Amino acid sequence: MDANLFVMESGGVVKSTDLKCMAGKMSEVRFDRARAGRGDVLGDPNGGWDLMGRIMDTAAVASCCTAAGMAGQVLDMTVAYAKDRKQFDRPIGSFQAIQHYCADMFIDVESIRLSAYHAAWRITQGLSFAEQAAQARGVAIDAGERVISLAHQIHAAIGVTMEYDLHYYTRGMKAALLSFGDASSLHEVVARSMGL
Structure with missing residues (x-):
């Protein structure tokens, strides 16, 4: 068509x-x-789908960069909360399970950042980037879900209140990440680019 x-x-x-x-x-x-x-x-006559694909991929990479910033803010908020919130007369951040959750969040945040930055770099260099855009979206969706989930587990009840900003980042990340497809469709794009 x-x-x-x-x-x-x-x-x-x-x-x-x-x-x-x-x-x-x-x-x-x-x-x-x-x-x-x-x-x-x-653009080229009858090349609208290709051009629209590049426009959508560029917008998706920008959305992944936004998600990277939001995920970083969620991590910072969670670490600060873990240092401040006390249970059994000590900060909850001193418990090994919470430390592991925060370390896992850090790894996921950096994964989102690196994949988004790599796709953005390819755009600025004039290189093909459809595969990297799909990779960045897939990483951002999967890792973003884990970051949000762990943040809410650590924050417990206060994390879902409207008075605390975690809800804003949760809703914002979900909206930004789901704007350009779900993870399974993105995995198919990456698999096709690998010849599978």
């Missing part, structure tokens, strides 16, 4: 109300009596 993308003049574009979404500002765009000619084609 072929597709084209067009550059449109604003006169034929009608923007409806903004859509509510934690992943960022989104709007539905409608066209009313808009006209486009051959000179308005963006």
Whole structure:
């Protein structure tokens, strides 16, 4: 199936109300009596799907970078909480299980960062990056879920209250990560790129 993308003049574009979404500002765009000619084609004729794929992959990498920042903030909040919260007259961070949870979170946060940064670097170098974008999304989804889960286990009940900011990062990360596909579909993209 072929597709084209067009550059449109604003006169034929009608923007409806903004859509509510934690992943960022989104709007539905409608066209009313808009006209486009051959000179308005963006990119190669009938190359719209490829161009749209690159645009979506670039946006997905940006979303992974956002998730990396949020995951880092969740880790920082969790470590600070583990140092401050006391149980049995000592900080919960002094317990080996909590230390292991925080260490696992650190490894996952760094995995998200490195995969997102590598995909972003390939974009800036003008290299192909579809495979790395899928890898970054897969890592961010899988590792991001673990970071959120461990953070909530360590924070316990306070982590789900609206007065504590952990809920904001949890919802924001989930929205950002699920905007561009689920982990299983991304694993298929990576497997295909490997010839499997």
